[in-house]
Amino acid sequence: MAFWGKKKNKDIDPETREDKKKPGLFRRLWQKFRKIDWKDPVTRWKALFVALIGSIVIFGGGYGVISFTNSPSFCKSCHEMAPEYTTFTASAHSEISCVQCHIKPGFVNMMTHKVISLKEVYHHVMGIPEQIVQTEHEAVSDQNCLQCHSKNRLVTASKDLIVNHKGHIEEGVPCISCHSGVAHAKIAARGINTEEVRSHWTEDVAQQMMEQKYLAPNMGTCIDCHDKVNNGEKPWKDVAYLVPPNPEHLEEAAKRETKETTSEVKHDAATEEEEAEAVASHDDKTQALILEAVGKQTKDVKLSMECETCHQRVKVPQSHRVANWGGDHGGTALQELDQCVDCHQDSKWFREIPKEDLMSQLKMAEVKEEDKEHKYTANINVVREQSRINKFCSACHGERPESHVESDVWLTAHADKAQTPEMKAECFVCHDREEPKADSTDVKAPTDVYCQYCHRTGFKDEVKN
Structure with missing residues (x-):
């Protein structure tokens, strides 16, 4: 006999012999709630106390969760x-x-x-x-x-x-x-x-x-x-x-x-042309802004671009205020290039931040720490390269210096300005000695005038075999 099939007597109504259905949990709670005597002051105080504790638990717990997630x-x-x-x-x-x-x-x-x-x-x-x-x-x-x-x-x-x-x-x-x-x-x-x-x-x-x-x-x-x-x-x-x-x-x-993009050939050609135009446009815009900043080019604008419009402490140094500083600062640049680029560094003028690689940046940080112990030493090759790639330098180096006067006069008189290797090194900041090759990886000079264009038979200081 299967004992689990039996029903307990207390679940069966003795008169009708039918199963009694036990009320559910919510029904029983509701029945107890209806039986509460709300006129009793003690009962009301108990209810108020329970509500207070419940509110503290609910709101306190919620506040705790919010505070933790904050x-x-x-x-x-x-x-x-x-x-x-x-x-x-x-x-x-x-x-x-x-x-x-x-x-x-x-x-x-x-x-x-x-x-x-x-x-x-x-x-x-x-x-x-x-x-x-x-x-x-x-x-x-x-x-x-x-x-x-x-x-x-x-x-x-x-x-x-x-x-x-x-x-x-x-x-x-x-x-x-x-x-x-x-x-x-x-x-x-x-x-x-x-x-x-x-x-x-x-x-x-x-x-x-x-x-x-x-x-x-x-x-x-x-x-x-x-x-x-x-x-x-x-x-x-x-x-x-x-x-x-x-x-x-x-x-x-x-x-x-x-x-x-439907035509790969057309796409490549257009990309090269557009890229060249974008680079040229960006360079022109950067140079124009730099010339505005140093006060060499003024425009009727709402917001002035001159450095001294906003900067109070970073002003033109006294050393820059001497006569003909624009033509005679080469020696100072050679000796103090590291100080020059603190201000004259066009990369600071770009809003866009280039994408970086974290691991490479960490290695570079180690190199920078090591470089702090080494001071800059005068190097004409470094100055030459910087003068050509730095927009601050090329903004002026691309123009004919006042010291060069008229072309026909300068052409026959510049020999005295290039007598020693040191003097010639200053010339090579802007000019190349030989005609630059089309596929050359060297940094392009700000001028297309090079020495051998006229000195086709060589120079006096050249050693002949």
């Missing part, structure tokens, strides 16, 4: 955030929480961000993205910055640059358009927070990558924006101008461009 330690728990977290701890903002920058003030904004951030949890579980970048639809808000910083500052902390912060903000220029690297040193734009290098991000690595040129706005940041304003644009209106581009979107755009 903490940098929570962000640190996902290893894909290692580059962002380590650079944050090495920055001047390490004493505040991540959300103080990345979430607008207010409870509603906080909860909205929590809901939107669920997609980050999804990405973490389903597959870590190759590179984490700030969303293209939202940049760090001025409201976050102004919680700590005053907009009434008229100069930078170094007291060098005159920057009317209030005027910029009232014009609609976001803080992030200039200060995008203050917490993470622009690692997304530099492309060094990718999946394959995340395991290398330690506190020491972050310290090495937090270079001042990435923390503070470079000259290119100011100049690019000011130049666009002078052309009637307001580039900060486009959020893509403020945050680094999403690498996935760039890849999709590249694929679309490839698909739209």
